[in-house]
Amino acid sequence: MKVADIRRKFIEFFVANGHAHVPSSSLVPGDDPTLLFTNSGMVQFKDVFLGVEKRPYVRATTAQRCVRAGGKHNDLENVGYTARHHTFFEMLGNFSFGDYFKREAIRYAWELLTVHYGLPPEKLWATVYIDDDEAYNLWTQDIGVPAERVVRIGDNKGAKYSSDNFWQMADIGPCGPCSE
Missing domain, CATH: 3.30.930.10 (Bira Bifunctional Protein; Domain 2)
Incomplete structure (x- = not known):
């Protein structure tokens, strides 16, 4: 493609x-x-x-x-x-x-990747912010990705909310956990 x-x-x-x-x-x-x-x-x-x-x-x-x-x-x-x-x-x-919010966003991502791009579901992994149980449960229970292929990503440099899976627009303002 x-x-x-x-x-x-x-x-x-x-x-x-x-x-x-x-x-x-x-x-x-x-x-x-x-x-x-x-x-x-x-x-x-x-x-x-x-x-x-x-x-x-x-x-x-x-x-x-x-x-x-x-x-x-x-x-x-x-x-x-x-x-x-x-x-x-x-x-x-x-x-x-x-x-x-998350449920629909995750469902859209999964459908796009597996149905429209044709990627094999068994080869896909997901990442979530370490404390984001909602996204973790959506990937494992709603979508059906095996738990061993959903990785919780913690904070970088020991700083809270300094993770590759925690989105921030700037030092202050809109922010929150993300899933990839």
Whole structure:
């Protein structure tokens, strides 16, 4: 499957499930002085998450162009400075603004991966934040992923809520456990 096919199937899947297809925003956020570049798919929805903006839709899907070259999400530290790596990528995202939560998000992810992308379920693993029993139970009981293939990810550097499976927009503001 080619990149264009992955992107198309992703967008089509979420549009078919009631999400508005929102175009990629600019790589240089015009109204956010805290960012040099758009570094994730949620940047154009930041004010929605903060509760200062309301959109005419409660579900969205995007293929957002991103650059991570400094700050909190500095991929240069991970890939290094080489001629073979870059930090420009396209982040596929689906967002719910109070319309659905973990159960539906996990079900959507599973259906997209197994039905529409055709990935074999027996080869898929999931990760959850260490204390997120709700997501763990959804993966193991609702979806049926064997417990040995659902990994609880703890905190990095011994700091509470500093996990690869705990999403934070910034030091303060919207945050919470995530599952991948």
